[in-house]
Amino acid sequence: xKFTFLRSLALLGITGLSAISCQDxxxxxxxxxxxxxxxxxxxxxxxxxxxxxTGFENLQISTLISSADVLPDSPKxxxxxQPDGAGFMKNPNGEGYILITNHEILQSVSRVYLDKTFKPVxxxxxxxxxxxxxxxxxxxxxTPEIHGFGPIFLTAGESGQESMVHGINPLGLSSDKSKTDxxxxxxxxxxxENAVPLPKEAxxxxxxxxxxxxxxxxxxxxxxxxxxxxxxxxxxxxxxxxYALKRNDGNQVETAMTLNNSYPVxxxxxxNAKNLTGAVINxxxxxxxxxxxxxxxxxxxxxxxxxxxREVYFTATGQATSNAPVEGYTMWGRVYKLKMDAADPxxxxxxxxxxxxxxxxxxxxxxxxxxxxENYVYIQEDGDxxxxxxxxxxxxxxxNIASKANKPWLNMNHKRTDTAWNALYNQAGxxxxxxxxxxxxxxxxxxxxxxxxxTVNIHSHTWQLDAFKNADGSGTSTNKEGGQTVIIxxxxx
Numbered sequence: 353x354k355f356t357f358l359r360s361l362a363l364l365g366i367t368g369l370s371a372i373s374c375q376d377x378x379x380x381x382x383x384x385x386x387x388x389x390x391x392x393x394x395x396x397x398x399x400x401x402x403x404x405x406t407g408f409e410n411l412q413i414s415t416l417i418s419s420a421d422v423l424p425d426s427p428k429x430x431x432x433x434q435p436d437g438a439g440f441m442k443n444p445n446g447e448g449y450i451l452i453t454n455h456e457i458l459q460s461v462s463r464v465y466l467d468k469t470f471k472p473v474x475x476x477x478x479x480x481x482x483x484x485x486x487x488x489x490x491x492x493x494x495t496p497e498i499h500g501f502g503p504i505f506l507t508a509g510e511s512g513q514e515s516m517v518h519g520i521n522p523l524g525l526s527s528d529k530s531k532t533d534x535x536x537x538x539x540x541x542x543x544x545e546n547a548v549p550l551p552k553e554a555x556x557x558x559x560x561x562x563x564x565x566x567x568x569x570x571x572x573x574x575x576x577x578x579x580x581x582x583x584x585x586x587x588x589x590x591x592x593x594x595y596a597l598k599r600n601d602g603n604q605v606e607t608a609m610t611l612n613n614s615y616p617v618x619x620x621x622x623x624n625a626k627n628l629t630g631a632v633i634n635x636x637x638x639x640x641x642x643x644x645x646x647x648x649x650x651x652x653x654x655x656x657x658x659x660x661x662r663e664v665y666f667t668a669t670g671q672a673t674s675n676a677p678v679e680g681y682t683m684w685g686r687v688y689k690l691k692m693d694a695a696d697p698x699x700x701x702x703x704x705x706x707x708x709x710x711x712x713x714x715x716x717x718x719x720x721x722x723x724x725x726e727n728y729v730y731i732q733e734d735g736d737x738x739x740x741x742x743x744x745x746x747x748x749x750x751x752n753i754a755s756k757a758n759k760p761w762l763n764m765n766h767k768r769t770d771t772a773w774n775a776l777y778n779q780a781g782x783x784x785x786x787x788x789x790x791x792x793x794x795x796x797x798x799x800x801x802x803x804x805x806x807t808v809n810i811h812s813h814t815w816q817l818d819a820f821k822n823a824d825g826s827g828t829s830t831n832k833e834g835g836q837t838v839i840i841x842x843x844x845x
Contacts, residue, residue, distance in 0.1 A: 387801030419834035429475035432823035433833035439493025459484030481828030486511035490546035500552035501587030513630030541630030564648035575638035595619035684708030723793035735786020
């Protein structure tokens with residue numbers, strides 16, 4: 353899981369940019385021509401840390417970038433630990449592309465320039481550990497073409513209930529990386545995972561941003577995790593209102609919702625949220641009767657028509673105490689579907705799409721990030737809660753929206769019995785299931801002009817080298833993990 357808005361209008365008033373992430377709609381390629389300039393040869397010296405599951409052997413996987421790679425135009429740049437949220441855009445000042453990534457544990461945001469063949473050639477940091485203020489989790493790149501405002505990289509802070517969303521200029525100066533005035537107070541304060549604006553066609557004239565609060569229940573945080581909505585006129589990130597999701601019947605218990613049922617819900621306003629502390633917001637939403645989810649991490653909307661865009665999916669990652677469930681909360685995790693009313697974004701229905709509590713350790717384990725296409729939901733796990741009954745490493749699951757079938761799609765390539773592999777990529781010596789996790793999964797197909805092409809970020813926590821320390825140059829972290837981003841082709845959309 354900075355800008356005042358008036359300044360952002362001046363700094364971000366750039367049009368004609370193309371951007372794509374799994375939170376963004378496709379940039380259409382009406383001629384259906386395949387871009388012959390793109391070269392999917394792995395330019396990295398590190399092999400891909402993932403492999404396809406049974407039934408998906410046609411996936412083609414290559415490494416885009418890893419922490420060990422040296423970029424020719426910036427040899428001192430290090431692609432930092434825990435690449436989580438990300439966004440892609442065409443380079444308005446050249447013929448290549450730009451990858452923007454937040455590195456969670458480093459509280460940083462990197463920027464990597466790729467040439468027209470999609471080879472990484474240069475990198476720097478837009479935000480460092482000073483400017484990041486808190487851990488930065490998932491993120492969304494908002495653009496005028498898709499969302500009606502921007503370009504602005506919305507990256508969410510997740511270090512406790514006073515954290516905020518940052519609004520970062522993707523074309524800003526690296527020399528500004530330590531600036532701390534780029535947060536957006538109107539989007540609230542909470543331990544947030546992602547801030548996802550809906551496309552401008554979903555509700556014309558409005559900016560609607562859905563935010564997941566990655567918070568578990570505790571006696572000091574009784575409201576647990578929330579699905580939060582910010583709503584304003586188009587592009588206004590300073591003067592809108594903040595809301596939290598509640599059931600119309602007032603039932604706040606997460607596990608009271610079950611499969612094959614639909615629950616009327618609405619968003620209830622958090623008055624004066626911009627000027628409240630996170631602690632006050634926490635108690636306020638609980639008093640308002642908001643649903644108490646166990647750790648709302650990622651949020652994404654269905655691609656395609658405006659009607660599809662009003663279909664929103666979000667995760668509840670789950671929690672446990674001593675490997676036992678906490679009453680009223682999912683332990684193994686859930687994915688919810690919110691169908692927002694076409695006429696009123698404050699109304700809708702909520703359904704449980706996928707849950708892991710009925711299949712402990714063999715089904716989904718702690719779903720974290722999401723990537724929703726027109727026909728599928730790709731559910732990315734973060735299994736490093738290390739539940740004793742876990743029977744597999746972190747997967748990406750493919751959930752078929754029409755049939756509701758949920759299949760394991762991608763797995764982590766740990767190679768625990770390979771001594772040479774472990775010497776290279778498991779210096780921590782960890783052998784438990786789920787020691788690595790997934791970050792953002794993005795659809796870059798129409799951006800680069802190659803159908804069914806995605807990227808996936810990987811937190812390879814046990815890959816640890818001194819060479820990876822202080823990647824952003826801030827001196828604020830001693831973390832020495834490596835990270836990786838891979839390209840996956842032949843992905844069903």
